[in-house]
Amino acid sequence: MCAFVPKKSDRFTFGLWTVGNIGRDPFGTAVRETISPVTIVKKLSELGAWGVNLHDNDLVPIDASAAERDAIVSEFKKALHDYDMVVPMATTNLFFDPAFKDGAFTSSDPKVRAYAIQKTMRSMDLGAELGAKTYVFWGGREGTETDASKDPRDGIKRYRECLNFLAEYDLAQGYNFKFALEPKPNEPRGDIYLPTVGAALGFITTLDKPEKFGVNPEYAHETMSGLNFVHAVAQAIDAGKLFHIDLNGQKPGRYDQDYRFGAEDLKANFFLVKLLEESGYKGSLHFDAHAYRTEDEAGVWEFAKGCMRTYLILKEKAQKFAADEEIQAILKEVHSDEQSYSSVISQYSEANASKLNKTEFDRNAMGKRGYNYEKLDQLTTELLLGVR
Ligand code: GCO
Ligand code: MN
Ligand code: MN
Numbered sequence: 582m583c584a585f586v587p588k589k590s591d592r593f594t595f596g597l598w599t600v601g602n603i604g605r606d607p608f609g610t611a612v613r614e615t616i617s618p619v620t621i622v623k624k625l626s627e628l629g630a631w632g633v634n635l636h637d638n639d640l641v642p643i644d645a646s647a648a649e650r651d652a653i654v655s656e657f658k659k660a661l662h663d664y665d666m667v668v669p670m671a672t673t674n675l676f677f678d679p680a681f682k683d684g685a686f687t688s689s690d691p692k693v694r695a696y697a698i699q700k701t702m703r704s705m706d707l708g709a710e711l712g713a714k715t716y717v718f719w720g721g722r723e724g725t726e727t728d729a730s731k732d733p734r735d736g737i738k739r740y741r742e743c744l745n746f747l748a749e750y751d752l753a754q755g756y757n758f759k760f761a762l763e764p765k766p767n768e769p770r771g772d773i774y775l776p777t778v779g780a781a782l783g784f785i786t787t788l789d790k791p792e793k794f795g796v797n798p799e800y801a802h803e804t805m806s807g808l809n810f811v812h813a814v815a816q817a818i819d820a821g822k823l824f825h826i827d828l829n830g831q832k833p834g835r836y837d838q839d840y841r842f843g844a845e846d847l848k849a850n851f852f853l854v855k856l857l858e859e860s861g862y863k864g865s866l867h868f869d870a871h872a873y874r875t876e877d878e879a880g881v882w883e884f885a886k887g888c889m890r891t892y893l894i895l896k897e898k899a900q901k902f903a904a905d906e907e908i909q910a911i912l913k914e915v916h917s918d919e920q921s922y923s924s925v926i927s928q929y930s931e932a933n934a935s936k937l938n939k940t941e942f943d944r945n946a947m948g949k950r951g952y953n954y955e956k957l958d959q960l961t962t963e964l965l966l967g968v969r
Pocket of ligand 3: 719763799827869
């Protein structure tokens with residue numbers, strides 16, 4: 582039995598900004614020293630991670646000269662090479678600088694929108710140079726505190742224009758990034774445009790190059806609003822749009838906690854891992870989370886180990902679920918009648934419609950049926966609690 586030790590082939594990644602989080606919050610200052618990108622690459626590699634992701638300014642300060650940039654990037658590339666680490670995903674910091682206080686692509690100021698495009702083009706150049714294949718757009722500042730400020734239709738239109746521009750830039754440079762939109766309902770803006778996975782999937786169909794775009798759902802973001810993250814991810818998979826995923830821990834109805842993966846709602850995380858594994862998702866398993874503010878650097882590495890270990894444990898639990906005779910017998914019974922109607926209802930035809938019209942349904946019997954989900958869920962709970 583595996584000892585839940587992560588390997589490169591598990592495709593685990595962390596952001597420089599995640600293990601590098603220094604514990605600042607709106608009420609308090611940093612509680613940990615900054616860890617350099619090179620140290621992060623080394624440590625994560627030792628712990629068994631596959632790669633590291635970054636915003637442009639996680640690596641290159643916003644005011645760096647071209648020469649400084651090149652020196653930083655070449656030192657970082659050497660570390661990636663030395664420690665056998667990859668950069669599968671890159672993104673742009675379009676939220677930290679005060680210039681972005683009213684949004685980047687959706688700012689009311691067209692100069693800001695133009696600057697946001699310029700900054701993103703340069704950041705895409707950096708991502709491509711580091712070998713990234715996925716480019717994430719998290720619109721943290723794309724929203725409002727007051728809708729008196731702009732018509733939300735203009736917000737969406739400006740968002741679209743910028744993304745269309747950048748999709749063409751990508752093609753013109755031959756980068757061929759997969760663009761992944763990351764929805765979030767609020768924080769840091771009062772309300773953020775494209776608040777859910779469903780909203781992002783709908784928006785993608787309005788873009789000039791919808792095939793270039795998918796989503797980067799985050800556990801914390803749907804969970805903050807009390808939504809079912811597993812269903813959101815399933816919808817993205819169904820649409821062929823799960824380009825990336827941000828895993829972490831979150832209680833519903835709170836600020837964006839970004840806890841260690843599995844720290845909250847183990848059962849929801851179990852169904853998530855089960856879905857990812859059974860769907861054949863082959864992208865990065867990215868932890869967009871950070872250590873509790875109570876931790877020193879040792880706690881940060883415990884946090885990183887914990888994210889990966891819990892994923893692997895839940896993956897084994899998913900295999901046990903699939904092999905559990907009692908659980909599978911209930912599922913078989915529940916779905917036993919699947920074939921008898923699917924040929925009639927899976928597709929409209931005149932013949933099928935007339936067959937349905939002539940069928941006599943025993944509605945009362947349907948209403949009396951017990952589905953046995955109580956037992957199924959209890960068995961699942963016991964499996965997760967380790968007594969099966
Ligand atoms: C958040 C977001 C970010 C993004 C990151 C990369 O709520 O802060 O999840 O961490 O994922 O900017 O796109
Ligand atoms: Mn988040
Ligand atoms: Mn995220």
